[in-house]
Amino acid sequence: MRPVAHTSHSIPDTGCQPDDSTAPNSIQQCRIRKVIGLLNIGGAVAIFTLLQYLWLGTFSRNVYVHRALIVSCVFTATYLFATAQFLGADNIESASHALHWQTLGALGYFAGVFWLATSLAGLQSRRYARVITNGAVAVLAALSIYSLTKPFGILLDSVEIQGVSQGVLGPVTEYTYTGSKMATAIMAVSTLGTAWIIWCGTRLYKAGRKPVAALLCSFAIVLAIPIVGTLLFHLGVVDFKIPNGISPFYLLIIISILFANEQRELLTELHQQTDQLEEEVNRRTQAEERAIALAHTDEFTGLPNQFHLRERMQERINSGDSNIILILIHINQLRKFRQTFGETNTDRILLEFTDRFKLIARYQSLGARISESNFALLTVQPEQLAIDRDRGNIEWQGPHELKRPFLIGFQAYELTYSIGVTHLLPNDTVQDAMQRADLALEAAQNSGDKYGFVYFNKDLAEAKAEERLLENDLREAIEHRELLLHYQPQVDDELRFTGAEALLRWQHPERGMLAPTHFIPLAERSGMMTRIGQWVIEACCDQLKQWQTADSGFDGRLSLNVSPWQLQSDDFADTVLKTLADKGVSANGLSFELTESALVDDISRTREHLRRLRDAGIHISLDDFGTGFSSLSYLSELPLDTLKVDKSFVDKFDSLRGRSLLRSMIDIGNSLGLQVVIEGVETDAQFQALKSLSAKQFQGFLFAKPLPPEDFVNWLREHSSANTGETPPLA
Known part of the structure; x- marks a missing residue:
């Protein structure tokens, strides 16, 4: 070395x-x-x-x-x-x-x-x-x-x-x-x-x-x-x-x-995350824009919807102008027309009707579509419209464009209409004006005339007297234990029970079993809705606690409808939370469904009530989604958990346009992180088709009709027992 x-x-x-x-x-x-x-x-x-x-x-x-x-x-x-x-x-x-x-x-x-x-x-x-x-x-x-x-x-x-x-x-x-x-x-x-x-x-x-x-x-x-x-x-x-x-x-x-x-x-990686974030923001922004557009516009006709109409009505009432009239126009027998001529021809006729309707509403007027066959006109009383307020006589030379026949191929078809009219009063409310116009429209429909025109008059006022008799009976209904609750199950896409909706009934001693449509509007007009609504909350709490104590197999949320009149009360949230505490019921077992006009009045108070209830654990649902009665623009403002799609959209599911509309509503709910419940499912074909659109929650006669408590428990036990087998039962 x-x-x-x-x-x-x-x-x-x-x-x-x-x-x-x-x-x-x-x-x-x-x-x-x-x-x-x-x-x-x-x-x-x-x-x-x-x-x-x-x-x-x-x-x-x-x-x-x-x-x-x-x-x-x-x-x-x-x-x-x-x-x-x-x-x-x-x-x-x-x-x-x-x-x-x-x-x-x-x-x-x-x-x-x-x-x-x-x-x-x-x-x-x-x-x-x-x-x-x-x-x-x-x-x-x-x-x-x-x-x-x-x-x-x-x-x-x-x-x-x-x-x-x-x-x-x-x-x-x-x-x-x-x-x-x-x-x-x-x-x-x-x-x-x-x-x-x-x-x-x-x-x-x-x-x-x-x-x-x-x-x-x-x-x-x-x-x-x-x-x-x-x-x-x-x-x-x-x-x-x-x-x-x-x-x-x-x-x-x-x-x-x-x-x-x-x-x-x-x-x-940061650039990739930024791109993904931008895509997510754009997707959410588009969903919100679509919701806002649907909130103010009827998607099919492009006309303003009832929510927008109500906003303008409130503005006109606040202005104090006594010469403003509200005209409701109903296309008679539109469903029969659809069954006879098919979806395509009916949609084409509706679009042509919309074009003619816009000509009537073009001068100092607001024309809106408020349901499938109902249109509204808010306008200064035109010269062509002569109204005798005392007798209720009315002559309108305006709707000549609407009377002209519509062509279907080589065949001319004439639509007929029922029209109800009322004035906006200085101390009026939007709800009262709409109710008067609805009563006039209902009278026009019942008149049997080809073109029925009815102004809200003395005859209708006398009819209100009969209504007061029913109102007095309704005031005693709670004390006499005549109000009842029936329960309709809700299931998921695998037919598993997820909850139930409590539906109010009135066992009238003389008129028999009355559905909510016969007395809820009366209760709202007469100021009894807050009292009845509180009874419904207490009854649901008692029933829920009884089911849980008796081990009935109820494992889900019990939904109940909340009236806008209840939400207008300053102490609504406090009253609900106190009721839950007194009854010993967990808030997680309840779901509140907002009725169709709950989002129109005093949104700030409504938002505060719902926020407190949701923080306590109560589920919040928006009912009748997409009908025009509900405010879609507030989807991002209100603390919502669920959207319930109205039965009318399921009925139109067989058409391509109906499927597209229903799909877009489900997509909007999913994109906003909300559960979507489809109401009014009556056939297995509808059920299977809705599942293909990624719908997850369902309610309707296909599964069960609204049932009394005893029958509901029996259904629940049978359903639970059958679900252990291969084929869950359908009602």
Whole structure:
């Protein structure tokens, strides 16, 4: 083996421009100074990289790589600064101090590189990788401690000052040093470290991270070449050494590339997330825009809907103009027309009717479609319309356009209409005006005339007297226990029971069982709705608690309708929560359904009531969704959980337009994160087709009619029992 080399060098204090007599030594001195400067610059770069990565590296997704890079930068800077200090030392004490730091930096540098390779390959969770990495770090740490016991560290055995001579460039310190056998052994063992780095690089390559794998393997080669060359030199194979100070600089380059690559990946991911967020925002915005458009516009005709009409009516009432009239126009026998001529012809006739209707409503008027066959006109009383308010006689020369026949192929078909008219009064309400117009329209329909015109008059007022008799009976209905609740089940797309809706009935002693349509409008007009609504809430609580106590199998929410009159009460939410507490019923078992006009009056008070109830656990549903009675524009404002699609849309499901409309309503509900319940499902064909539109919740006669409590419990038990078999029962 070739003996360990004895090396000498001299270090000038200043200058790099020698004269001819001192040229060789001065050139060597100048080169050493340049090396020292380069080492200091490298150390400064390492410190700058460390400071930069201490801040920006906190965004790193791999904390192990982040820590390994920091350790590598710290020991790289230590090694470079210590080497520069040693090369510039002018006494043994300074050289010894610098060599100890150099040894610490070199060994720590290898430990950091070892750790970095393991972290980049993602092997820190593998047991064998942890054993190898921790073992290498422990050995290097032990060598660092052992190095402190040596005068010149473990890399050199001795350093001697040969003397100081005066050169043309200034005083020059000359010394010699002898490399240790320990250094040779360490370099031999270091080849195993380069093998580990290459192994980690292959793992990265197999994982698809080819650029990082190439960098890591190239670093291993740069690290291995001087180590192998030095070993060959000491073994006498070659008679020259390969400089071994390149790898720290190359490591800094790799760190910069790795950092830049990680930041690029983070920016790419951020851009992708931003694009996804923008797509989601656009999707939600479009859904809200569609909801707002549907809130004010009838989708089929493009006319304003009843919600928009009610807003304008309130504005006209507030203005105090007593010459404003509300005209309701009903197309007679439209359903029979549809059955006779089909969906396509009926839709075409409706669109042509809409065009004619717009001609009537074009001057200082508002024309609206408020249901399938009902249209409304809010206008200043025209000259063509003569009204005798006392007798209720009316003559209208205006709707000639509507009387002209419609062509269906080569056949002319004449539509007939029923028309109800009323004036808006100074102290009127929208609800009262609509009710008067509805009464006039109902009278026009019952008249049997081809074109029935009825103004709300004395005869209708007398009819109200009969209504008052029924009103008196209704006031006593609660005390006489004549009000009843029937329950209609709700199921999901797999026919599993999910809940029930409580439906009010009146067992009149003389008129028999009355449906809500016969007395709820009367209760609302007479101011009894709040009292009846409170009775319904208490009765539902009692029934729900009884079912839960009796283990009837009821496992779902019990839904009940809430009138807009109840929501107008300032203490509605407080009363409901107190009732639940008194009855000992959990709010999670109830669902409140808003009736068709609940969203028209005082939206701020309604929103506050619903927010408090929903916070307590009560489910909030919007009933009759899409009929024009419900405010779609408030979908994003009110704390809603569920949309209930009206039966009328299921009835029109057989048409292409009906399916498209129903699909859009389901999509709107789903896009806003709301549950959608389809009402009025009567046939299995409807049920199967609705499931294909992603509908999940259903209610209708197909499953069960509204049932008295005892029959409902029997149905629930039979349904639960049958559901354990293969085919759940249908009503």
